[in-house]
Amino acid sequence: MNRLYFFISVFFICPILAQEPNPIQAGVAPSENDYQGDLNVLHYDVEIGLGNSADWIEGIVYLKCEVMKDDPNMRLDFTGLSIQSLSVNGLLTKHIYEKGLIEQNLKGFNFGDTVTIKIHYSGTPDDGLILGENVHGNRTAFVDNWPNRTRFWLPSIDYPADKATINYSIHAPVEWKVIANGYLKGNASKTPADAIGPKGDRMTWSWEVTVPISPYNMVIGAGDLEIRSVGLSACGEAPASQRKDECIEVTYWVYPEDVDKAKPSFKRAAEMVDYFTKTVGPFPFEKLANVQSSTRFGGMENASAIFYSENAISQGRNIEGTVSHEIAHQWFGDAVTEADWHHLWLSEGFATYFGSLFFEYADGNQSFQKRMESSRKRVIKSEITNKPIIDVNEKDLFKLLNSNNYPKGGWVLHMLRGYLGNELFFKGIRKYYKKYKYKAVLTEEFQKMMEDVSVKQLDWFFDQWIYKPGFPKLSYEETWYSKSGTKGILEVTILQTQKEEWPIFKIPSKVCWLDDCRAVEINQRKNSFKFNFDQKPIQLGVVDPDGWVLKELTLKK
Numbered sequence: 001m002n003r004l005y006f007f008i009s010v011f012f013i014c015p016i017l018a019q020e021p022n023p024i025q026a027g028v029a030p031s032e033n034d035y036q037g038d039l040n041v042l043h044y045d046v047e048i049g050l051g052n053s054a055d056w057i058e059g060i061v062y063l064k065c066e067v068m069k070d071d072p073n074m075r076l077d078f079t080g081l082s083i084q085s086l087s088v089n090g091l092l093t094k095h096i097y098e099k100g101l102i103e104q105n106l107k108g109f110n111f112g113d114t115v116t117i118k119i120h121y122s123g124t125p126d127d128g129l130i131l132g133e134n135v136h137g138n139r140t141a142f143v144d145n146w147p148n149r150t151r152f153w154l155p156s157i158d159y160p161a162d163k164a165t166i167n168y169s170i171h172a173p174v175e176w177k178v179i180a181n182g183y184l185k186g187n188a189s190k191t192p193a194d195a196i197g198p199k200g201d202r203m204t205w206s207w208e209v210t211v212p213i214s215p216y217n218m219v220i221g222a223g224d225l226e227i228r229s230v231g232l233s234a235c236g237e238a239p240a241s242q243r244k245d246e247c248i249e250v251t252y253w254v255y256p257e258d259v260d261k262a263k264p265s266f267k268r269a270a271e272m273v274d275y276f277t278k279t280v281g282p283f284p285f286e287k288l289a290n291v292q293s294s295t296r297f298g299g300m301e302n303a304s305a306i307f308y309s310e311n312a313i314s315q316g317r318n319i320e321g322t323v324s325h326e327i328a329h330q331w332f333g334d335a336v337t338e339a340d341w342h343h344l345w346l347s348e349g350f351a352t353y354f355g356s357l358f359f360e361y362a363d364g365n366q367s368f369q370k371r372m373e374s375s376r377k378r379v380i381k382s383e384i385t386n387k388p389i390i391d392v393n394e395k396d397l398f399k400l401l402n403s404n405n406y407p408k409g410g411w412v413l414h415m416l417r418g419y420l421g422n423e424l425f426f427k428g429i430r431k432y433y434k435k436y437k438y439k440a441v442l443t444e445e446f447q448k449m450m451e452d453v454s455v456k457q458l459d460w461f462f463d464q465w466i467y468k469p470g471f472p473k474l475s476y477e478e479t480w481y482s483k484s485g486t487k488g489i490l491e492v493t494i495l496q497t498q499k500e501e502w503p504i505f506k507i508p509s510k511v512c513w514l515d516d517c518r519a520v521e522i523n524q525r526k527n528s529f530k531f532n533f534d535q536k537p538i539q540l541g542v543v544d545p546d547g548w549v550l551k552e553l554t555l556k557k
């Protein structure tokens, strides 16, 4: 502590004129050594000044960190903006700021200490915080972080496993509204004239997040927005709610021009929250706002403040499927988060599957089966199936947004449900959520939970579906043998015809001739089964008649 270097800035630096470093590339997977965990961020306290016509921002952030080892290296992600000052526990501190990192050895601090790092910064964000005109030509400011673009607007440990609570104090033009994660602390109030950021008639909005969230989930959005309430949800089952009735309010925030167009997409949002609460566990956050925004994605599941593509809504498209997917993410991805990007299926596969389950509950099995079939087709025609779902060799994180992590990941859950049955599957899901909410996990933890709950060994299942590529391509053939009268033996031959590089799958299933079903386990390249029948079945048997297995099937006649 006493051996810190001090750095005193002699000249006053105008935020607008300060030199901004070139930004690093977004979306590159970190290497194994990048996050050593010397510091663990517990809390961010961030103040940001925005202006209506300015293309720059000014920010002050306090990072309260737990020291995890003696003489820790401070190593924060930050890029493209200029730093006015940095202090540690109130003392201006020398540091190196280059290649997307702020670094300094904090000699004298010991394991268990708490340090508060204050950084004053400004400039034009190159990414992460999008300042510009919306689809109607009005200026807005929206954060869009996934996967690791938080560092473009907020000094942070920009890694999903380092969760923290956060407070926002946002100064924005008086005609704007400001949304963020968490709950709104009181009404917006007039911004003091000397507050940071572009000057003008501004209001200050304070939002507080009371439970830890990942940096990629930390967002603000500001612009001319209209707010509509969908209703209350998860009453008595929303421990983070700040309301007396212990409900959460479900709202949507959209551009004034698009209020009517948005309504059909969000009308069942509160019902969705109730369904997932009942199926998975208590709603994890303080409220749920659905926000029209300039995200590059169709939807981005930011904890308690989901951002949707402004174009989809302004074009009047019904995006209910996306809404259900993003709301499911509040439990999977946001509350229980993948500790490493390569385990993204724990977020996207789960949101894809649970997003579809809402429609099974609300609209019936046919609607659900239609979604599963369209997922199946996406998997089957995708080249990415030549790689396993967990593909640690992929260094471009944007390429993880693929048919392995979304539809195939969803199908893995569907197959597990088919194999374990509804009761054990949902019991396992609920226990997994309860144990790991507000934490970060890997696939191993999910597997272990499902094994513990089902008292079944699932190595073979996870190995073939998660860690190996492909899916089974089955060819089905029947031959009838009858020596006397009508009785006979039906020989069923099922071949696995997928390419050599893909595994031979183990598929516990059944074949049905109308309601006469026989159990089979397909586990070889060539599988033969002989069944006695009193008379020759009048039609071909159906493999996996209830559609529990991801496969491509060819019938040989």
Ligand SMILES: [Zn+2]
Binding pocket: 301, 325, 326, 329, 347, 348, 351
């Ligand atoms: Zn998603």
